[in-house]
Amino acid sequence: MMSFQRSFFSLLCLLAPLSVFAGAPVAIPADYFQQTLFKDDFSETELGKQWTLYKSSSLIKDGVLQGVELKDGGHAAVHQLKTEPYSDVELTVDLKFAGSPSTNLTFNQHKFKGSHAGHLCRVVVSPTKIILRDGKTGVFNNEICKKRQSKEKLTPEEQAILKKTQAVFPVKLEKNKWYTVTVRIKGDLMQAFIDGRLIGSLQSPGIAHATKDKIGLVTPKESIHYDNVIVKVP
Template identity: 85%
Template sequence: MMSIQGSMVTLICLLAPLPILAGAPEAISGNNYQQTLFTDDFSESELGNQWNLYKSSSVIKDGVLQGVELKDGGHAAVHQLLTKPYSDVELTVDLKFAGSPSTNLTFNQHKFKGSHAGHLCRVVVSPTKVTLRDGKTGVFNNEIFKKRRSKEKLTAEEQAILKKSQAVFPVKLEKDKWYTVTVRIKGDLMQAFIDGKLIGSLQSPGIAHATKDKIGLVTPKESIHYDNVIVKVP
């Protein structure tokens, strides 16, 4: 049996604030995002007009969007949401791993030519890690993307850019369990939250792109389940 003194020590430890790493950004407050730009709980049998599917065999079933890659499509299933342009944004989505190894929550600009396919930044969520990525200056930068596709060697400077343009954080997520994932972008800072807990941050110039207008829920293979998509801006 634990002694009274031991119980008091335990209580003090529980009440003591966790240490904050030097230089780590504070969590961006959800209070910064007051205007709802879009919401969808997939209560309809088909996706609305703002959605566009690419390489997808996805379906809405039981009020849930079930992301499924198109067979022999050669690309992950993409559920693209086109909105009016924004810079800062909060995306919230409930998701469940039902077979797929990961999902990408992407932020792009429609028809932007400054990076491959207009890719700007994204958060990749898997059961073991969350990756925050500035694609505009990193992996989807036109020159870097072209070299990687042709398997041409990157320069030391390009390799350094790739390293700085992403951050990886370990997590432990269960299959067939719902999680609420939130991505907040404020200026050049992007943060990922799971069930309200800050998982990680990335500060990088491409994140601050001022005219993002497309959000993607990207599902490789089969399947990720999505629900309760909410997009808010300041």
Template identity: 35%
Template sequence: MKSSLRLFALLFLSSSSFADTADDAAWLREKGGLIFHDAFEREETGNSLKAIGNGWESATADRVPKIKQADLDSGILKISSATKEAGHAAHIHHDAGFTDGGAVIRFKFPGLSKGESLQLGFVDRELKGVHAGHLCYGIVGQSGITLIDHKTGVMNLEIRKQREEAAAKKTKIPAELDALLKTKQTTAPYKPDTEWHELVLVTEGDEMRLSIDGKLLARHRSEGFAHPMKRWFSFLVPSTVWIDDVKIWKVK
């Protein structure tokens, strides 16, 4: 009996260790199909909504038509957000369309702005009851990595209303709501630099995972991650970031 329990414990630890080091890029290649790829080997055609080309749209471009926020330069998408002028961080998206799957990108913080960060994730503009269809995101910032469920968290319209009312009254949100929102995200340590890195962001069931350079850095479970249709893959950039390559994969 003791030997059986010992064997079970060893198997459990082994499987847990494998899960913590799982290669999500390999998972996407082996279990999924590539539905989009862009290496940005072209020139943009101005500053408009569709100027990046190849199906990309910049949702904030028309707010500041005279300011270039997306520059295609030698196969690199260089994003420089006119956040102050546009009243919104640069928001660039592309059609995706999956339940489980994810994206593989190469990114770099060029060191041109203070506090450079990159938010990337998934949107479903057809979803009612959630502000702008924001579903879930991974955020790479100067103080770490955050995975967040917006669908059943801060972008849920009922929750958003409660938070706005509390802000207007300069009061705290209800304790139970605060406790709920804390379950909708996780943060992991990460120290960014100005080198190129490969980032993998996936959703599988109710779990989201983020890896950089083949190392799993953050994972979290929340019901919003299981939304059945991630229609858009989206970048939200408050300052500057460079993107060299994007692949979107569908597992189911």
């Protein structure tokens, strides 16, 4: 009985953010994405050739990618997936909080110079909130990023841009429990789903960047567990 009550309570907590989302665009349908561009269930002992690691001590154990930041590396562990260029995309990944406070699911373009390190857009997932960001025109815009790094004060216009290019949605997720997180991008609209339920949406111009070609699973500290990564395009 207690198990049923906990499950019911968890469902209510997951549904709670939907009221914040009232009046927002309807969910981008899953069947819009017909072609599987990439998939990995981490059944091999090493990452495949499409993956590269940055500042990472991550490893595959028991069929799971365990994200771990490199000690004294000065940066979160990044697991970068290089793909053919795409614009609209669906990323699905199972993940579990096993110590890290959050993970970033990022979409970038290799060697793009129009934003810091080619960052375009991302979804930040933590146990308490989901943040959707247009980094290309917002936080990773070259001028804004340079000012933030030097701790220079942003203009009121730049502060307004930062507010417009992100959206925050509260959730309540448990640690050491698996969740399926899905990100869908269609044009300038990006949406985040947990276990198939729409959590939040952001519409912003940088999301529509037409030649994304890298996906990142970004882990600060230790550890996020990842499994069953699937990338689909229309």
